[in-house]
Amino acid sequence: METGVTSDSPSKAARATTLSDVAAAAGVSMATASKALNGKRGVNPSTRARVEQAAQDLGFYPNQQARSLMFGRSGSIGLLTTDLEGRFSLPILAGVESALRDGEAVAIMANASGSAEMVDRHVHALLSRRVDGIIYVARGTEPVLPLPDSIKVPVVYAYGPSTDADDVSIVADHRGCGRLAVDHLIDVGCRAIAHIGGPDDPATIGYMAARLRARGTLDGLAARGMDPVLNRPLFGDWTEAWGWEAVEQLLARDVEFDGLVCANDQIARGAIDCLAARGMRVPTDVAVIGFDNWAPVAQTARLPQSSVDMNLDELGRVAARAVLDPDGFPQGSTRVAGRIVARESTAHASLSTP
Amino acid sequence: METGVTSDSPSKAARATTLSDVAAAAGVSMATASKALNGKRGVNPSTRARVEQAAQDLGFYPNQQARSLMFGRSGSIGLLTTDLEGRFSLPILAGVESALRDGEAVAIMANASGSAEMVDRHVHALLSRRVDGIIYVARGTEPVLPLPDSIKVPVVYAYGPSTDADDVSIVADHRGCGRLAVDHLIDVGCRAIAHIGGPDDPATIGYMAARLRARGTLDGLAARGMDPVLNRPLFGDWTEAWGWEAVEQLLARDVEFDGLVCANDQIARGAIDCLAARGMRVPTDVAVIGFDNWAPVAQTARLPQSSVDMNLDELGRVAARAVLDPDGFPQGSTRVAGRIVARESTAHASLSTP
DNA sequence: CTGAAAGCGCTTACAG
DNA sequence: CTGAAAGCGCTTACAG
Numbered sequence: 257m258e259t260g261v262t263s264d265s266p267s268k269a270a271r272a273t274t275l276s277d278v279a280a281a282a283g284v285s286m287a288t289a290s291k292a293l294n295g296k297r298g299v300n301p302s303t304r305a306r307v308e309q310a311a312q313d314l315g316f317y318p319n320q321q322a323r324s325l326m327f328g329r330s331g332s333i334g335l336l337t338t339d340l341e342g343r344f345s346l347p348i349l350a351g352v353e354s355a356l357r358d359g360e361a362v363a364i365m366a367n368a369s370g371s372a373e374m375v376d377r378h379v380h381a382l383l384s385r386r387v388d389g390i391i392y393v394a395r396g397t398e399p400v401l402p403l404p405d406s407i408k409v410p411v412v413y414a415y416g417p418s419t420d421a422d423d424v425s426i427v428a429d430h431r432g433c434g435r436l437a438v439d440h441l442i443d444v445g446c447r448a449i450a451h452i453g454g455p456d457d458p459a460t461i462g463y464m465a466a467r468l469r470a471r472g473t474l475d476g477l478a479a480r481g482m483d484p485v486l487n488r489p490l491f492g493d494w495t496e497a498w499g500w501e502a503v504e505q506l507l508a509r510d511v512e513f514d515g516l517v518c519a520n521d522q523i524a525r526g527a528i529d530c531l532a533a534r535g536m537r538v539p540t541d542v543a544v545i546g547f548d549n550w551a552p553v554a555q556t557a558r559l560p561q562s563s564v565d566m567n568l569d570e571l572g573r574v575a576a577r578a579v580l581d582p583d584g585f586p587q588g589s590t591r592v593a594g595r596i597v598a599r600e601s602t603a604h605a606s607l608s609t610p
Numbered sequence: 611m612e613t614g615v616t617s618d619s620p621s622k623a624a625r626a627t628t629l630s631d632v633a634a635a636a637g638v639s640m641a642t643a644s645k646a647l648n649g650k651r652g653v654n655p656s657t658r659a660r661v662e663q664a665a666q667d668l669g670f671y672p673n674q675q676a677r678s679l680m681f682g683r684s685g686s687i688g689l690l691t692t693d694l695e696g697r698f699s700l701p702i703l704a705g706v707e708s709a710l711r712d713g714e715a716v717a718i719m720a721n722a723s724g725s726a727e728m729v730d731r732h733v734h735a736l737l738s739r740r741v742d743g744i745i746y747v748a749r750g751t752e753p754v755l756p757l758p759d760s761i762k763v764p765v766v767y768a769y770g771p772s773t774d775a776d777d778v779s780i781v782a783d784h785r786g787c788g789r790l791a792v793d794h795l796i797d798v799g800c801r802a803i804a805h806i807g808g809p810d811d812p813a814t815i816g817y818m819a820a821r822l823r824a825r826g827t828l829d830g831l832a833a834r835g836m837d838p839v840l841n842r843p844l845f846g847d848w849t850e851a852w853g854w855e856a857v858e859q860l861l862a863r864d865v866e867f868d869g870l871v872c873a874n875d876q877i878a879r880g881a882i883d884c885l886a887a888r889g890m891r892v893p894t895d896v897a898v899i900g901f902d903n904w905a906p907v908a909q910t911a912r913l914p915q916s917s918v919d920m921n922l923d924e925l926g927r928v929a930a931r932a933v934l935d936p937d938g939f940p941q942g943s944t945r946v947a948g949r950i951v952a953r954e955s956t957a958h959a960s961l962s963t964p
Numbered sequence: 965c966t967g968a969a970a971g972c973g974c975t976t977a978c979a980g
Numbered sequence: 981c982t983g984a985a986a987g988c989g990c991t992t993a994c995a996g
């Protein structure tokens with residue numbers, strides 16, 4: 257649509273405002289303009305004001321690429337992930353992003369959906385953008401092969417640690433979280449606690465978390481001088497169906513229990529549904545807690561479920577700090593603690609004195 | 611740990627290999643090295659080979675920042691989102707990312723968790739990185755205020771369209787998807803179909819989608835010459851609890867139905883659970899389909915649920931293409947079609963002849 | 965086919 | 981306090 261604007265020089269639209277435009281507008285040299293805009297001292301206040309005004313008027317954004325060329329750092333870090341679904345990586349990315357923001361850095365995404373070749377290409381792309389570091393979020397909790405060490409920038413492994421103990425890895429404290437879950441159940445009055453685990457098969461994604469969470473439950477019970485309801489946790493997979501079946505197994509074995517630690521929220525959901533179907537009340541008869549605090553399941557279920565939040569957000573923030581200051585971080589795995597999010601499924605009216 | 615390596619010059623580690631390093635190693639000028647590496651013609655094959663070898667040996671990655679300075683394009687595009695949870699934005703981002711990758715471009719994330727001021731800062735950060743374009747993924751399906759048009763690079767609005775019809779927006783075809791859902795239910799043999807909607811309150815996130823999906827259901831019914839079970843769809847919110855309650859309402863009204871279109875997967879889940887609790891079999895007595903094909907709910911439920919996948923991935927890819935080639939795209943909203951993902955909840959043995 | 969020179973947009977010593 | 985010059989790493993006409 258033709259409007260009144262007549263001589264809107266086409267080159268104007270094509271080209272972003274540059275420092276020399278600003279300098280010209282303010283009637284100073286580029287050097288002075290640069291100093292003024294960067295708050296360097298030794299610039300006449302009135303000159304500075306003039307330059308700032310000009311920059312404002314022209315909508316000037318300094319070209320970071322040019323600046324990085326000088327500084328040798330790009331102020332961006334690469335976020336390499338192989339976790340397609342993003343279930344775990346997304347909260348981590350969000351954490352990274354927020355921490356970077358404080359340091360004025362920016363995250364460049366690279367989603368390598370699996371193949372080693374893809375990882376390579378993405379590392380290449382990241383490196384050629386001169387990222388100041390790379391955070392690698394692999395698919396699961398299992399240790400991952402480190403990236404080629406020809407990479408000269410700091411690499412931090414998040415969630416799944418590197419198999420190389422010399423690398424810096426930031427992981428979730430699955431085992432510690434198992435203890436938290438038990439403590440919570442005991443605190444709301446449970447006296448007979450069983451653990452329904454995830455997969456016990458090393459080939460399965462998340463196997464490591466399943467083991468550690470189960471271990472943590474046993475730790476927690478032992479610390480409080482209690483025996484688990486079963487001498488061996490039940491292991492299955494990560495699904496609702498398994499949670500349901502596990503409860504049926506418990507019921508069939510005719511053991512008594514009033515608390516269930518389920519290795520994730522979906523298992524917890526299945527367990528809760530099965531208990532309800534069998535006429536048991538949650539949380540009155542049995543309190544149930546899961547892991548991951550995954551909103552779509554734990555929070556939006558008809559019976560809101562208590563869960564151990566793995567603090568993935570914080571994990572991301574820590575990873576960002578680590579990649580920005582690798583020397584300030586210990587090699588090996590740094591564990592980030594989780595926290596209890598209590599909801600209906602453990603809202604026991606605590607049994608008072610026994 | 612001290613190893614055999616003695617004179618590993620420290621500056622080597624600090625500084626990435628540069629084109630002039632490569633040129634020196636290959637014994638040619640930078641100009642020639644550059645041409646050789648970029649596959650320009652007019653370079654002696656043996657020279658080219660020598661340069662390539664040197665680049666390989668030295669682990670050379672061309673500095674994109676320097677290249678962009680010349681080309682005037684950075685090969686990166688900004689991904690601005692306000693959808694914290696990432697429920698809808700993540701699949702879109704994945705799509706964008708994959709499409710960009712084909713064009714060798716890269717995505718820079720910027721998660722503005724809401725405030726307009728944050729959006730501003732992030733736009734600023736993106737622009738100073740000289741992104742070639744911005745894809746804005748807002749929180750919901752509602753139209754969003756356009757970014758300031760002082761922005762000189764192409765902006766594409768994804769999922770939630772811009773309120774300005776002159777902007778390029780790529781949205782999901784909620785209404786068309788409603789038709790798809792109905793067609794599917796009819797195809798599996800349903801003859802009495804009700805719609806359980808989302809929120810009817812314009813102030814609620816996703817309200818637009820709720821309306822359009824309901825409209826689509828009515829469209830679909832009309833197209834097949836059928837009346838909806840209720841003359842007005844039920845509206846509530848996006849939760850399981852609402853799905854459950856809606857079914858109770860239907861049952862209370864004593865209407866007959868054998869098919870349910872639920873405005874999202876969680877509503878569908880609640881509906882299915884309620885039907886089961888009331889002794890009705892899904893899908894034998896009632897087939898149920900939801901929207902979003904959200905894996906954690908639709909796919910992992912004990913009864914896997916059919917759903918209309920909004921093809922958010924494709925939406926992201928289209929958005930990426932649009933931002934890379936804005937003139938090739940129409941102003942206003944481009945709708946991306948969805949698709950049916952059939953699972954147990956609609957696995958009707960189709961009624962044969964009536 | 966090869967290379968010296970200029971330039972992309974900015975910053976930083978170094979003189980004035 | 982201000983500005984001319986050199987340089988960050990690369991590419992592209994332009995001579996040779």
